[in-house]
Amino acid sequence: MKRIGVLTSGGDAPGMNAAIRAVVRKSIYHGIETFGVHQGFNGLINGNITKLELGSVGDIVQRGGTILRSARSEEFKTREGQLKGVEQLKKHGIDGLVVIGGDGSFMGAQKLTEHGFPCVGVPATIDNDISGTQFTIGFDTALNTVLDAIDKIRDTASSHERTFIIEVMGRGAGDIALWAGLAGGAETIIVPEVDFDMNDIATRIKNGVKRGKKHSIIIVAEGVMSGVEFAEKLYEVSKVEHRVSVLGHIQRGGTPTGFDRVLASRLGARAVELLMNNQGGKAVGIVRNEIVEDDILTILEQDRVYDKSMYDLSKELSI
Incomplete structure (x- = not known):
């Protein structure tokens, strides 16, 4: 393998730059040229590809977002768009591609692999x-951003003796809500993976008030419903005064934590090793720190x- 390309796709995430840096420097260390694909799969189709040197990734490990930028591409979902991407990679003499992103990005990497172009x-x-x-x-990083917001909102919730509903991101997954709720001491956590009873939540809030509790924090994952919708439904059964905070895209930005920088560095480097060993069609991850x-394809198909034990613990600790 003489040349390796790297692109970021989908929603940006803190640590993407650290992963890009790892791919570039690991490749160059082993004598492999690296090329950056700008603006995701859309940029791949349009040939927005440039060579990356050691200095190209200097001073980016601490930066949020992605220096390669990202974009959605409806055209790449088609066979014609995918073949255009393959042709651009061949045109630039690129032998393998590292795709950094979520499940949509993985689907694109899988399609390129099916067309005979190795991706990780x-x-x-x-x-x-x-x-x-x-x-x-x-x-x-997103978890810690949400935690910082919860801590600040708790100050106001306590001062005004109110219930605050905080809507967090996560699409169809509840990990941000669950981890932030448990670490932030939220009284109630609402996630897509677990059913909830609005009457039970109202009862918990009222019981807390009876024993002198001054405020309540409720974390709602966006995959369940919006914070505003949840607040309206809760008021119907509780008549408790509340306020809603929607954290939004602030959760995506910011300086990546040490954990995310190290994780990105390890995963990016391993992706290069796989391509060096001609192992395309793979995805890397971390399990028990390994x-x-x-x-x-296996990752895309399995649930x-x-x-659930973390969710149960959160309920036990929020009595």
Whole structure:
């Protein structure tokens, strides 16, 4: 393998730059040229590809977002668009591609692999919703961003003796809500993976008030419903005054944590090793602090295991 390409796709996640840096420097260390594909699969189709040197990735390990930028591409979902991408890679003499992103990005990598072009996927999404890995790049940073917001909101909730509903991101997964709720001491956590009873939530809030509790924090994952919708439904059964905070895209940005930087570095480097060994169609991940890999297709097809014990613990500690 003489040349390796790297692209980021889908929603940005803190730590993507650290992964890009790892791919570039690991490749160059082994005498392999590296090329950056700008603006995701859309840029791949349009040939927006440039050579990356050691200096190209200097001073980016601490930066959020992605220096390669990202974009959605409807055209790449078609066979014609995918073949255009393959032709651009061949035109630039690129032998293998590292794709950094979420499940949509993995699907694109799988399609390129099916067209005979070796790709390796690196999981990077704040949602932490990729199977085959315990953690995705960006999740830890997003978690800490949400925690910081919860701590600040708790000050106001306590001062005004109110219930606050905080809507967090995660698409169809509840990991951000669960981890942030448990670490932030939320009284109630609402996630897509577990059913909930609005009357039970109202009763818990009222019982808390009776024993002198001054405030309540409720974390709602966006995959269940919006914070505003949840607040309306809760008021119907509780008549308790509340406020809603929607954290939004602030959760995607910011300086990546040490954990995300190290994770991104390890995963990016391993992706290069797989391509050097002609192992395309793979995705890397981390399980029990060991870097692992599996077929992209297997990862896309299998359901991600949800840790129900953490949810149960959160309920036990929030009595």
